[in-house]
Amino acid sequence: MTAPPLPAVDLDPAALLASLRGWARDLGLTGLGVATLELPADEAFFLDWLRAGFNGDMGYMSRHGVKRSRPKELIPGTVSCISVRMDYWPKESADALSVLADGNVAYVSRYALGRDYHKVLRSRLQKLCDRIHGAVGPFGYRVFTDSAPVLEKALARNAGLGWIGKHTNLIDRNAGSYFFLGEIYLDLPLPADEPSTAHCGTCSACMPACPTGAIVAPYRLDARRCISYLTIELAGSIPVEFRQAIGNRIYGCDDCQLVCPWNKFARPTVEKDFAVRHGLDHAQLVDLFAWSEADFLEKTEGSAIRRIGHERWLRNIAIALGNAPSSPAVLAALISRVGHPSSVVREHVQWALGQHGAAQDPLA
Numbered sequence: 399m400t401a402p403p404l405p406a407v408d409l410d411p412a413a414l415l416a417s418l419r420g421w422a423r424d425l426g427l428t429g430l431g432v433a434t435l436e437l438p439a440d441e442a443f444f445l446d447w448l449r450a451g452f453n454g455d456m457g458y459m460s461r462h463g464v465k466r467s468r469p470k471e472l473i474p475g476t477v478s479c480i481s482v483r484m485d486y487w488p489k490e491s492a493d494a495l496s497v498l499a500d501g502n503v504a505y506v507s508r509y510a511l512g513r514d515y516h517k518v519l520r521s522r523l524q525k526l527c528d529r530i531h532g533a534v535g536p537f538g539y540r541v542f543t544d545s546a547p548v549l550e551k552a553l554a555r556n557a558g559l560g561w562i563g564k565h566t567n568l569i570d571r572n573a574g575s576y577f578f579l580g581e582i583y584l585d586l587p588l589p590a591d592e593p594s595t596a597h598c599g600t601c602s603a604c605m606p607a608c609p610t611g612a613i614v615a616p617y618r619l620d621a622r623r624c625i626s627y628l629t630i631e632l633a634g635s636i637p638v639e640f641r642q643a644i645g646n647r648i649y650g651c652d653d654c655q656l657v658c659p660w661n662k663f664a665r666p667t668v669e670k671d672f673a674v675r676h677g678l679d680h681a682q683l684v685d686l687f688a689w690s691e692a693d694f695l696e697k698t699e700g701s702a703i704r705r706i707g708h709e710r711w712l713r714n715i716a717i718a719l720g721n722a723p724s725s726p727a728v729l730a731a732l733i734s735r736v737g738h739p740s741s742v743v744r745e746h747v748q749w750a751l752g753q754h755g756a757a758q759d760p761l762a
Contacts, residue, residue: 412589430482432478454627485666486576487576490674494508497679498646504718512669518671558592605654608653609653732747
């Protein structure tokens with residue numbers, strides 16, 4: 399069925415922006431702002447971060463040069479940037495700190511427990527563009543959801559959606575930091591919002607909370623040490639020096655956000671697409687380690703987790719099992735993968751077995 403046409407909107411940019419905010423709320427977006435496009439200080443900071451090698455194996459971070467920080471060069475004709483926010487914390491998920499404290503249970507970053515946010519947010523942004531088209535006619539645009547070289551946190555800050563905290567995540571004083579960001583580059587002039595000001599103050603709770611010390615200075619993250627990078631982005635072997643600190647985190651990490659005092663204002667999402675799937679908010683490690691590749695593909699269909707593949711899934715869980723309390727079930731699970739075809743999985747299984755061997759050896 400074709401949707402009824404939207405009422406015509408005054409082409410005055412301020413009136414269009416007011417309509418945009420209402421449409422965004424209708425689509426389940428929890429914030430919308432318009433950013434200024436000039437990012438010279440952020441560009442310099444980003445280039446310095448790359449020179450330090452903090453991007454690790456994420457070569458794509460430098461692939462497009464300064465187009466990441468220059469929207470008009472990435473998409474010629476861009477006049478404005480709409481930045482949006484969408485809450486993701488699943489209301490019914492098991493308590494994060496309780497899961498982290500239970501060495502037999504897998505911890506999955508709370509943003510990944512439901513449907514892949516790329517799919518959800520991209521769909522909402524496209525619907526928002528459809529509404530703009532219905533109101534003003536054809537216009538040029540491109541939608542982004544962590545899918546192209548965009549300095550999304552800097553743009554969101556400029557759009558008034560929050561400030562970049564010392565842990566490098568965006569924080570809003572009324573909504574915390576548990577939200578996704580998306581952008582629309584478009585050729586329509588819109589009035590820019592006032593950029594957010596920073597409110598971390600003297601607080602640095604996120605820095606010592608990082609299990610691997612990845613926040614090497616305020617506002618400076620060494621991705622090579624970050625558990626999200628190690629468990630998601632990094633292919634191959636995870637450096638031994640980080641394995642014990644990873645604990646039971648098998649996909650991503652939320653620790654720096656869990657301790658942030660601003661997250662007392664975070665609101666659980668009402669978005670059904672972000673509801674927990676397959677009990678991944680409190681699943682037993684041994685159960686997840688038993689998943690075949692077919693099981694993995696079936697149970698991660700439509701999930702952001704699928705992108706790491708079955709090999710990294712097993713690699714990550716092997717580390718968590720190495721850090722789990724010793725038990726016959728844990729040892730049996732590890733032994734079941736000793737002959738796995740992947741050398742990466744075998745190496746991590748052997749490390750995990752060694753962890754339990756040392757724990758059981760009275761001379762160790």
